[in-house]
Each structure stands twice: as structure tokens, then as C-alpha cells.
Amino acid sequence: MARHIYDCPLRWSDMDAFGHVNNAVFVRYLEEARIDFMFRLAPGDGSPSFSGGSVVARHEIDYVRPLVHRHAPVTIESWVTKIGAAxxxxxxxxxxxxxxxxxxxxxxxxxxxxxxxxxxxxxxEKAFLQEYVEEPEAGRGGRGGRGDRGDRVERAAA
Incomplete structure (x- = not known):
């Protein structure tokens, strides 16, 4: 199983009046990582995979701790927990x-x-996604499972 790695820069404008990244900005960070994963890493030269469009049907977000501005990017790890027919x-x-x-x-x-x-x-698309499938850990609701250190990782520069 592999995880897609995206280094996301923080922008000064991402901060809110309380001095940390605004909760709504995290949705944009997720979008940046998802687009990088689904479009830039799609298989094959000139592959039409994922290029026809997609829509978000649901987001679920747990804010664990505040993130404040700094010059170093934050890392976003992405993986697939479920592949259905559509x-x-x-x-x-x-x-x-x-x-x-x-x-x-x-x-x-x-x-x-x-x-x-x-x-x-x-x-x-399914064959591409299968490389990134990770089963959810019990009690984690499908988010945040940690694979073995031997997992293949794809790194994308922001």
C-alpha cells in the first residue's frame, strides 16, 4: 500500500483572527492534495483517467490541534479507504x-x-487507486490509519 505525499505551503492569508489556520482553509488544503493525487499521478501518458470531472459528495474532518503560520510546508498524506462502483x-x-x-x-x-x-x-482508475488502498484501523472511522514503515510513498512537490 502506498500513500500519496503532498507538501502544502502555508500562506499568511490562511490565518484567521485567532492566529491559526482557519478551519475552512483546511478544506482547500485537502482539495490541493486530492487534485495532485488524482490528476497529476493518474496512470499513463495522456491517460483520460479522472480528467472527465469529479464531485465531492462528503467531507468529514477532525481538527486535532491548531496549526499556526510558519515558512515550512505542512505534509498531507492521502490514501484510499474504499473503492465502489461509482x-x-x-x-x-x-x-x-x-x-x-x-x-x-x-x-x-x-x-x-x-x-x-x-x-x-x-x-x-480502479487499478491506479488499488495501489493506495489501506484498510481503516478499528475505532478510527477510516481516517488516519498508519501503515508499515515499508510502505511505498509518492512525494509531490508543492
């Missing part, structure tokens, strides 16, 4: 090596923009 669930941890700030999950539905309706996950 949806997938991506889990995330927004973290540093020593602490987790957010655990989250997103249900994504592939979408045919031209037809204006959901579509099924293609065989190519």
Missing part, C-alpha cells in the same frame, strides 16, 4: 513528523460533465 473515499492526515493537525476523509464521485451525471470508475 465512488471512492480518500483519507488524509495533515501533519508534521511529530504531530497531526487534521484527520479527514472525502467521498469523491467521478462525474461525466458533458452528460451532467455521475459515472462509474473505469478499470484503469
Amino acid at each position: 465512488s471512492l473515499t480518500i483519507a488524509y492526515e495533515i501533519k508534521d513528523p511529530e504531530q497531526v493537525y487534521v484527520r479527514a476523509s472525502t467521498v469523491v464521485v467521478p462525474f461525466d460533465l458533458a452528460a451532467g451525471r455521475p459515472r462509474r470508475i473505469s478499470a484503469e
Whole structure:
């Protein structure tokens, strides 16, 4: 099982009046990591995988601790916890090596923009996603499971 790694820069404008990253900004961080995972890492040269569109059906976010501005990026690890016929669930941890700030999950539905309706996950997409499947840990609701240190990791520069 692999996890996708995305280094996300913090912006001064991400802070709220209380001096930490605003809760709504974390949704944008998740989006950046998800887009990098699904589109930039899609298999094959010129592959149409995931390029037809997708919609978010659900977000679930646990805010573990405040994140304050600094110059170093925050790491977002992403992996897949469920692949259905026409949806997938991506889990995330927004973290540093020593602490987790957010655990989250997103249900994504592939979408045919031209037809204006959901579509099924293609065989190519499923094969790509299978490399990132991690079973949820008991009591964690599918978010934040920790794999073996031997897990393959894909790193994406922000």
C-alpha cells in the first residue's frame, strides 16, 4: 500500500483572527492534495483517467490541534479507504513528523460533465487507486490509519 505525499505551503492569508489556520482553509488544503493525487499521478501518458470531472459528495474532518503560520510546508498524506462502483473515499492526515493537525476523509464521485451525471470508475482508475488502498484501523472511522514503515510513498512537490 502506498500513500500519496503532498507538501502544502502555508500562506499568511490562511490565518484567521485567532492566529491559526482557519478551519475552512483546511478544506482547500485537502482539495490541493486530492487534485495532485488524482490528476497529476493518474496512470499513463495522456491517460483520460479522472480528467472527465469529479464531485465531492462528503467531507468529514477532525481538527486535532491548531496549526499556526510558519515558512515550512505542512505534509498531507492521502490514501484510499474504499473503492465502489461509482465512488471512492480518500483519507488524509495533515501533519508534521511529530504531530497531526487534521484527520479527514472525502467521498469523491467521478462525474461525466458533458452528460451532467455521475459515472462509474473505469478499470484503469480502479487499478491506479488499488495501489493506495489501506484498510481503516478499528475505532478510527477510516481516517488516519498508519501503515508499515515499508510502505511505498509518492512525494509531490508543492
